[in-house]
Amino acid sequence: MKDKKAINKDLILRERLALQRTVLANQSTFLAFLRTAMYFLIAGLSLRNLLKVENSFLIEIALFVISFVILLLGTLNYFKHKKSISENKKHIGDYQLEYYE
Structure with missing residues (x-):
C-alpha cells in the first residue's frame, strides 16, 4: 500500500478563490458591456430632442x-x-489524484 501524502488544502482554497474572482470579473465585464449599450441607446433616444440635424433619424x-x-x-x-x-x-480538487496514485 502506498503512503498517502498530505493534501495541500491551501492550494485548493487558493484555486477556488481565484475561480470566484474570475466569475466576478466576468460579471463585471458583462455589466460594462450593458452600461455601454445603454449609453448608446440613450444617445439615440435623445438625439432628436437635442439636435436639429437633417438626417437625425x-x-x-x-x-x-x-x-x-x-x-x-x-x-x-x-x-x-x-x-x-x-x-x-x-x-x-484534482490535486488529490497526485497524492493518491
Whole structure:
C-alpha cells in the first residue's frame, strides 16, 4: 500500500478563490458591456430632442444598431467565458489524484 501524502488544502482554497474572482470579473465585464449599450441607446433616444440635424433619424438608427450589437457581443462574451469557467471548475480538487496514485 502506498503512503498517502498530505493534501495541500491551501492550494485548493487558493484555486477556488481565484475561480470566484474570475466569475466576478466576468460579471463585471458583462455589466460594462450593458452600461455601454445603454449609453448608446440613450444617445439615440435623445438625439432628436437635442439636435436639429437633417438626417437625425439615420443617426438614431445607427446608434440603436450599435447599442444592440454591443449588447449582443457582451452577452455572447459572458456566456462564452461562463462556459469556460465552469469547464475549468472541475479541475479544482484534482490535486488529490497526485497524492493518491
